[in-house]
Amino acid sequence: MQVSKHPDSDLLIDYAAGALGPALCVSISSHLHFCQDCRGKNSELTNLGGSFLESLEPAQLSTNALDEVLARLDEIEHEPQTLETAQKNLKTDEARLPNLVKKLIPDQGVKWQFLSPALRISRLVVGENRYELALHKIKAGGKAPDHGHNGLEITVVLQGSFSDEDGVYHEGDFLVRQPGDVHRPTASQNDSCICLSVSEAPIKLVGPIKRLLNPFFSVTPQ
Amino acid sequence: MLIQPPEAFVSGVLGNQIAEWGMITGNRKSVNKVVMLAESTADEWSDLLIRVGADQDREAYTRLFHHYAPLLKGFLMKGSNIRHEQAEELAQETMIKVWRRADSFNRQKSSASTWIYTIARNCRIDWIRREMRRQRNIHADDLYEPGEDNPSQVSLVQVRNKRIVRDSIDSLPQEQKEVISKIYFEGRTHSEVSEELSLPLGTVKSRIRLALKRLNVQLDADTEEV
Numbered sequence: 001m002q003v004s005k006h007p008d009s010d011l012l013i014d015y016a017a018g019a020l021g022p023a024l025c026v027s028i029s030s031h032l033h034f035c036q037d038c039r040g041k042n043s044e045l046t047n048l049g050g051s052f053l054e055s056l057e058p059a060q061l062s063t064n065a066l067d068e069v070l071a072r073l074d075e076i077e078h079e080p081q082t083l084e085t086a087q088k089n090l091k092t093d094e095a096r097l098p099n100l101v102k103k104l105i106p107d108q109g110v111k112w113q114f115l116s117p118a119l120r121i122s123r124l125v126v127g128e129n130r131y132e133l134a135l136h137k138i139k140a141g142g143k144a145p146d147h148g149h150n151g152l153e154i155t156v157v158l159q160g161s162f163s164d165e166d167g168v169y170h171e172g173d174f175l176v177r178q179p180g181d182v183h184r185p186t187a188s189q190n191d192s193c194i195c196l197s198v199s200e201a202p203i204k205l206v207g208p209i210k211r212l213l214n215p216f217f218s219v220t221p222q
Numbered sequence: 223m224l225i226q227p228p229e230a231f232v233s234g235v236l237g238n239q240i241a242e243w244g245m246i247t248g249n250r251k252s253v254n255k256v257v258m259l260a261e262s263t264a265d266e267w268s269d270l271l272i273r274v275g276a277d278q279d280r281e282a283y284t285r286l287f288h289h290y291a292p293l294l295k296g297f298l299m300k301g302s303n304i305r306h307e308q309a310e311e312l313a314q315e316t317m318i319k320v321w322r323r324a325d326s327f328n329r330q331k332s333s334a335s336t337w338i339y340t341i342a343r344n345c346r347i348d349w350i351r352r353e354m355r356r357q358r359n360i361h362a363d364d365l366y367e368p369g370e371d372n373p374s375q376v377s378l379v380q381v382r383n384k385r386i387v388r389d390s391i392d393s394l395p396q397e398q399k400e401v402i403s404k405i406y407f408e409g410r411t412h413s414e415v416s417e418e419l420s421l422p423l424g425t426v427k428s429r430i431r432l433a434l435k436r437l438n439v440q441l442d443a444d445t446e447e448v
Contacts, residue, residue, distance in 0.1 A: 010427060013405060013430060013434075014405065014411045017406045018343035018344070018346060019409045019410055019414070022351075022365050025362075025366065029365060029367055043332070044440065045441075046336055046340060047332070047333070047336050048437060048439055049336065049343060049406060050332070050333055050336030050337075050339040053290075053293055053297050053342070054293065056293060056296045057296050058292030058293050058295070059292055059296040059309070060292065060295075061292055061295060061313070065310065065313075065314060066284065069291075069314050069318060070280070072318055073321050099367060100364065103364055104360075104364075126360055126365075127351070
């Protein structure tokens, strides 16, 4: 399936330059997992970083820098612990998620929380305040409640597909919702849909029900 | 500017490194034939990296160190948010990772400079996050894991003439150099740059676009922007 919704170049530039916080970084990496075109752009932009490195004025190192480094090469020093995907308790559909997303899932497996009859959420902790990262799952054929967005929200389809008023979205599609957009996603009939979402942390929560549903979904009054 | 090698050279040496690269631009699909070259004779650095990866060759490593460690320090010091001693420390940390990971370097996928750049970039990200004392520190290496291209569509390295690139960076108008430096050397996002310099976001974007164009980075296959 051809990916048809892509991040704009600004985000790709910020990504290649190492400027994005972890949540946005994961959203771009997830899109790149599915999208060859954007991988091509990303290597262009990363190569630019390499060219910058080669073309700058070298800075003088301390006199014993090389000796210090050579002496440390033999130390049995482990690389900082990176996250593992192994031995996680994953359900069949979760096991097909991109590797980097699986790494962020707690070892006990995905804990889905109830948001509505058709919609579940599971937050992913990446140590960031500004944006929140989560997985959303819409049951096959299920409709998420109408919702508005308090802040910027990015959705990347990781598995299955869903549709809303504007179209149908497939694996890899990268959608940006601006604050104030209201829409009602519906998963396709034959498969549940898992999405990655990055939401700008809400500034204020209003009312007891909204408090339960926020930060991801504020049900708009009918 | 793409470097077009003589036909025989391409089919003989780099025949498998020519890709048809479909680019989607808006609704139109155009296939750009992009010829991408791995550095051929010039890239002694990749050779050295491969020697380090295969044989833990210290002599090769020392040569890499003399070339890259001062460049890394210079690169990191370009970011006004990093002090001299920290730049040195991060340059050393990067070089140690170069030693440990050299066996994963693949010259089909990137040049030595680009590969080392990504290690330095991720070291810088981790350092900034350490400074901010985040509760859960996830290493940048875990956040950057773009998918693998399958071997028939290996994403290839477009290698530029080093001298041309250097000239281009130096010849950028000051205002373009300023914004692109903030993004690449200080790790600021477009919107952070816009706040910091009190410029409208649109102005930052268009300066970046112009800079990329002059630096010959082709992002949109069909569209002439700005």
